[in-house]
Amino acid sequence: MGNAALRDIAVIEEVPFSEIEGVVAVDAHNWLYRYLTTTVKWTSSSKYTTADGTEVANLLGIVQGLPKFFENDVTPVMVFDGGPSELKEDEIESRREQRQTYEEQLETAREEGDEVAIAQLESRTQRLTPTIQETSRELLRLLDVPIVEAPAEGEAQAAHMVRRGDADYVGSEDYDALLFGSPYTLRQLTSKGDPELMDLEATLAHHDLTLEQLIDAAILIGTDFNEGISGIGPKTALSAISEHGDLWSVLEARGETLEYGDRVRALFREPNVTDEYEFETTLDPDIAAAREYVTEEWEVDADEVERGFERIEESVTQTGLDRWT
Amino acid sequence: MFKAIVSAETLTSALDSISVLVDECKIHLEEDGLEIRAVDPANVGMVDLSLDAAAFESYEADGGLIGVDLSRLEDIAGMAESGQLIQFELDEETRKLHIQIDGLEYTLALIDPDSIRQEPDIPELDLPAEVVLEGKDVNRSVTAADMVSDHIALGVDDGDESFYVDAEGDTDDVHLELTEADLIDLQAGPAHSLFSLDYLKDMNKAIPSNTEVTLHLGEEFPVKIYFGFAEGQGQVTYMLAPRIQSD
Numbered sequence: 208m209g210n211a212a213l214r215d216i217a218v219i220e221e222v223p224f225s226e227i228e229g230v231v232a233v234d235a236h237n238w239l240y241r242y243l244t245t246t247v248k249w250t251s252s253s254k255y256t257t258a259d260g261t262e263v264a265n266l267l268g269i270v271q272g273l274p275k276f277f278e279n280d281v282t283p284v285m286v287f288d289g290g291p292s293e294l295k296e297d298e299i300e301s302r303r304e305q306r307q308t309y310e311e312q313l314e315t316a317r318e319e320g321d322e323v324a325i326a327q328l329e330s331r332t333q334r335l336t337p338t339i340q341e342t343s344r345e346l347l348r349l350l351d352v353p354i355v356e357a358p359a360e361g362e363a364q365a366a367h368m369v370r371r372g373d374a375d376y377v378g379s380e381d382y383d384a385l386l387f388g389s390p391y392t393l394r395q396l397t398s399k400g401d402p403e404l405m406d407l408e409a410t411l412a413h414h415d416l417t418l419e420q421l422i423d424a425a426i427l428i429g430t431d432f433n434e435g436i437s438g439i440g441p442k443t444a445l446s447a448i449s450e451h452g453d454l455w456s457v458l459e460a461r462g463e464t465l466e467y468g469d470r471v472r473a474l475f476r477e478p479n480v481t482d483e484y485e486f487e488t489t490l491d492p493d494i495a496a497a498r499e500y501v502t503e504e505w506e507v508d509a510d511e512v513e514r515g516f517e518r519i520e521e522s523v524t525q526t527g528l529d530r531w532t
Numbered sequence: 533m534f535k536a537i538v539s540a541e542t543l544t545s546a547l548d549s550i551s552v553l554v555d556e557c558k559i560h561l562e563e564d565g566l567e568i569r570a571v572d573p574a575n576v577g578m579v580d581l582s583l584d585a586a587a588f589e590s591y592e593a594d595g596g597l598i599g600v601d602l603s604r605l606e607d608i609a610g611m612a613e614s615g616q617l618i619q620f621e622l623d624e625e626t627r628k629l630h631i632q633i634d635g636l637e638y639t640l641a642l643i644d645p646d647s648i649r650q651e652p653d654i655p656e657l658d659l660p661a662e663v664v665l666e667g668k669d670v671n672r673s674v675t676a677a678d679m680v681s682d683h684i685a686l687g688v689d690d691g692d693e694s695f696y697v698d699a700e701g702d703t704d705d706v707h708l709e710l711t712e713a714d715l716i717d718l719q720a721g722p723a724h725s726l727f728s729l730d731y732l733k734d735m736n737k738a739i740p741s742n743t744e745v746t747l748h749l750g751e752e753f754p755v756k757i758y759f760g761f762a763e764g765q766g767q768v769t770y771m772l773a774p775r776i777q778s779d
Contacts, residue, residue: 225573278574525728526773527575531655531754 212428213382215441216421218409219394221401224279229375230488231276231393232355232365235285236335237379239343241397242268254508265339266501267511269346272397274518280527282488284353284374286361287344289479342505349497350519353486363387363478371482376404383431385410386422386475414445422475423454432471436463494520534561534596534622537589540612540633542762545740546583547609549761549768551602552734553577558645559600561593561622571652577731578652578771587765589617598622598629599643608638655771657756659748660721661688663695665710667759668741673697673708678729680704683775686749687724694718695747699729716744723749725774735770752777 246255246268255264276283347354357364365377366389377389384392385407392405411421424444429435436458439447447457454472458465498516502509546566550557553572560567565584571577585591612618612633619632629640677684680701687696695715697708712718739745739759748756757770 524775525574525576526776528571528578528652528655528754528771528773529575530773531657532653 211382212441213385213425216410216414216424216445217382217385217405218413219403219405222404223401224275224281227279227281227376227393227402230282230284230373231376231378231396232284232286232368232374233378233396234362234365234381234384235287235343235354236361237381238272238285238397239265239268239335239339241380242272243339245397246271250511254511257506261338261505263338263342263505263507265335265343266346266505266507269343269350270497270501270512270515270519273350273352274515274522275396277490277519277522282353282490283378284355284368284486285347286355286357286365286368287340288361289356289358346497346500349500350492350494351487351490352492353488353490355484355486358481359479360387362389363475364480365389367478367480368484373484381431386425386430387478388418388475414449416445416448419476420448420453422472423457424448425475426454426465426468426471427457430471430475432474433465433467436461436465490523492519492523533592533594533624534598534620535590535592536620537591537617538587538620539589540609540614540616540618542583542587542766543609543618544606545738545761546581546766547602547606549581549738549770550579551606552738553579554649555603556599556601556643556648558648558651559598561596561598563593563595565591566593569651569654571649572731573649575652576728576773577735578654580654580769580771582767583762584765587762596622596624597645598627599645599648600629600640601643604640608633608640611636611638655754657748657750657754657771659723659750659753659756661723661749662717662719662721663688663715663747663749664717665695665715665745665747666741667739667743667745669710669714670739670745670747670757671736671741674729674732674736676706676708678733680706682729683726684729684732685724685726685777686747686755688718688720688722688749690720690722693720721749722751723753725749725752725755726777727755727772727774731772735772738768 243264246264250267252262255267256262273283344354355364355368362377362379362381362384365374365379366384366387368374369377369389369391375391377384377392378396379392380394385405388407390407394403394405396402407418411418416424426433427436427439427444427447428441451457451460454468494516498512501507501512550568550570554570557568557570565582565587568579568581570579608631609618616633621630623630627642629642631638631640674684677697677699681699683699685698687698688694689696694709694711695718696710697706699706735757740761743759743761746758752774754771754773757772758768760767
């Protein structure tokens with residue numbers, strides 16, 4: 208995604224899951240997308256395809272991904288994207304085109320029986336279909352995992368919730384979370400090891416920047432919403448912003464123009480978010496109903512999800528001693 | 533500074549009661565004895581152990597803290613024959629523990645205490661029921677429940693003045709009741725809590741069958757299990773968090 212270059216700028220450290228407490232506002236599309244790509248890479252599609260050919264790898268991903276939150280007493284709140292921002296449409300369009308190319312390549316790979324290529328391409332062609340959108344929400348509801356519907360970017364909404372103090376961290380792989388002002392962002396919530404914590408205040412202090420300047424630097428490098436100035440990487444962007452103060456002065460000094468500068472800035476500074484949300488942090492999952500939904504209604508192979516359900520069940524029935532300290 | 537001589541039995545009892553919950557622990561080398569407190573990674577079971585200086589043949593310490601790998605230390609203790617003495621001396625400079633069992637010398641590398649999981653706060657529990665029974669009856673209760681289930685309910689019948697154990701399996705059930713006559717002592721109070729047998733079985737392994745065990749119980753509260761070893765000069769308190777009961 209657009210802002211991998213931000214990794215070089217951000218102050219990031221690994222933290223043990225056991226030290227994370229509270230509520231994580233998870234960028235749901237980002238999280239699901241991660242799961243879809245990894246699930247699909249390692250699991251035969253027959254395990255998550257219904258008799259009529261509908262793929263629901265998302266259900267498998269949710270059951271395998273949630274136990275980690277439950278076991279560590281961290282409450283996930285899944286924040287779903289609303290309609291895309293106007294500017295992002297180009298990007299989505301180009302992703303769609305890219306996907307089409309992948310699908311053609313996949314077709315060829317299948318004809319040639321190239322299994323490595325098939326596995327690689329299958330993971331890239333996953334998308335959030337209406338079925339995935341709908342079944343993900345239903346399964347989360349059965350497991351009593353709170354859902355928040357963002358007016359636009361889920362990530363911006365999640366950052367907003369942390370800033371308001373209703374959540375403790377944003378959960379997203381995307382470095383853009385920083386630009387949306389997320390004070391603490393957890394990355395790699397999906398992998399086996401410990402997550403990474405990205406700290407906004409430490410990042411700003413480290414480079415002696417304001418959030419507005421960080422946004423401007425990112426715009427110069429390029430974001431999900433704009434291409435950036437060619438030849439400007441993280442280092443150049445930072446020193447140029449430090450030297451000239453803001454985006455416009457840098458552009459002027461370099462004799463460059465940026466078409467949507469103002470609008471991209473506004474998207475990060477004043478993103479479309481809502482205060483209209485409500486959720487409980489004590490989760491009471493209906494595991495029997497969730498299991499039936501996944502394995503019977505959507506015909507996912509029971510063996511693939513049994514362990515995940517068991518882990519969730521165990522974590523909600525076994526209390527911890529910290530409840531009494 | 534730490535220099536001590538202890539019998540293999542006493543050391544093994546102490547180590548075994550900790551190693552059922554954790555692989556590594558911190559040992560406080562206090563002037564009047566050793567103190568160990570640890571909780572398992574899931575925060576379900578806790579142990580609080582003290583071994584008085586009087587339990588040692590000789591003991592000198594001044595309040596240091598060391599970190600040890602328990603299975604390593606258990607292996608070393610296992611090299612001693614029954615009745616043999618084990619000598620310890622801490623080398624402050626190299627941070628190694630010299631261990632001697634007759635002609636056998638072992639130099640044990642210690643673990644940085646800061647790298648070991650933080651010691652838990654001890655929960656403040658006001659538990660209404662107290663049951664004092666023999667170690668062998670605890671063992672019998674756990675073994676009986678384990679035949680049918682993964683979980684065990686421990687309770688006190690307020691009216692009947694008895695302590696009971698319930699285990700419900702998929703097909704078979706177990707109920708065991710110990711009245712005042714079977715128990716060493718009972719202070720009845722409202723108590724019924726469900727526990728994981730995985731934990732209780734491990735804790736039970738560390739309880740000597742001929743020792744007096746005190747259980748403190750409440751309604752959906754952790755159980756506190758207290759017993760002594762090394763002729764009462766060692767004390768172990770386990771705490772185990774309950775499971776939520778579905779009905």
